[in-house]
Amino acid sequence: MRIGIMGLGRIGAFHTETLAGLDVVDSLVVTDPVAATVAAVTERFGATAADSPEALLAAGIDGVVIAAATDAHPELVLAAVKAGIPVFCEKPVARGVEESLEVLRAVEGSGVEVHIGYNRRFDAGFTAARRAVVSGELGALHTIRSTTLDPAPPPAAYVAASGGLFRDCTVHDFDIVRWVTGREVVEVYATRRLNIPSRSPKHGPYTELERKTGAAGTTVVSFPPPLSPVIGSRVPRHSDMPPLRPPAPAARGARRRGSPRPRDRGSRPCGARR
Numbered sequence: 001m002r003i004g005i006m007g008l009g010r011i012g013a014f015h016t017e018t019l020a021g022l023d024v025v026d027s028l029v030v031t032d033p034v035a036a037t038v039a040a041v042t043e044r045f046g047a048t049a050a051d052s053p054e055a056l057l058a059a060g061i062d063g064v065v066i067a068a069a070t071d072a073h074p075e076l077v078l079a080a081v082k083a084g085i086p087v088f089c090e091k092p093v094a095r096g097v098e099e100s101l102e103v104l105r106a107v108e109g110s111g112v113e114v115h116i117g118y119n120r121r122f123d124a125g126f127t128a129a130r131r132a133v134v135s136g137e138l139g140a141l142h143t144i145r146s147t148t149l150d151p152a153p154p155p156a157a158y159v160a161a162s163g164g165l166f167r168d169c170t171v172h173d174f175d176i177v178r179w180v181t182g183r184e185v186v187e188v189y190a191t192r193r194l195n196i197p198s199r200s201p202k203h204g205p206y207t208e209l210e211r212k213t214g215a216a217g218t219t220v221v222s223f224p225p226p227l228s229p230v231i232g233s234r235v236p237r238h239s240d241m242p243p244l245r246p247p248a249p250a251a252r253g254a255r256r257r258g259s260p261r262p263r264d265r266g267s268r269p270c271g272a273r274r
């Protein structure tokens, strides 16, 4: 397969390395507005550079990975769908509800496969938690606590382009609470507290958010590491829970030399953010 990658920042570089190590991938075409980033990636992985997203979509690719900054997602997804090219797009779909719905409407009925990168749904621990809920093994679900803790806050500029940490990072918790419980959210409210003196409050989150899914739920974002107990009537203690760990070691070639082993990477709540 020939795969295109749009956006070569932290997660784009990670996806490029993973794809470059897969036997089923014959060639990569990449694009990013930052020329130095493109040069580094093409040199390291032998990828071909495209001058623009349009040029990349016209480069004979079988699928495209959209790993650009969040505010570029809608435009890039819509362009790929229009070109009839299957898409993997990083979460979130967009920075706002209206833009997200616009993408949804364009994708529905297009016949083009579009997958959004909510990677926790493929995590062995979360999968086990969902199975325990769905099968009834857990008993009546009364509390779910999803906590995302990063080792350090992201740069302020990143927070601004991403739409803020609720949309960029906590969106994983919003997704996984719905997925694990199989229930829709009934009510959401948020309070925010900023404990980093060098940051303006608008660069939150440093926040606590409680949501109700029929069971009481709380999503907390802070820095660092993740803890996501799911507690039912027949499982009174956290220690009885299935371990929330990433799947077995990644496919051949997916790990950068000298980088943390997959086991360690799993403690990084937003995936491969850094």
Ligand SMILES: NC(=O)c1ccc[n+]([C@@H]2O[C@H](COP(=O)([O-])OP(=O)(O)OC[C@H]3O[C@@H](n4cnc5c(N)ncnc54)[C@H](O)[C@@H]3O)[C@@H](O)[C@H]2O)c1
Residues within 6 Å of the ligand: 006, 007, 008, 009, 010, 011, 012, 031, 032, 033, 034, 037, 053, 067, 068, 069, 070, 072, 090, 091, 092, 117, 118, 119, 158, 162, 168, 269, 270, 271, 272, 273
């Ligand atoms: N699933 C996960 O766990 C996970 C982890 C990290 C990031 N992400 C998501 O991936 C996206 C990128 O995050 P990041 O941390 O790599 O950000 P980043 O700022 O490191 O990189 C973004 C890159 O996109 C490029 N870009 C901007 N507009 C573009 C366009 N129109 N076409 C092509 N490239 C463009 C920028 O030049 C930059 O190199 C965000 O939406 C983020 O939420 C998801």
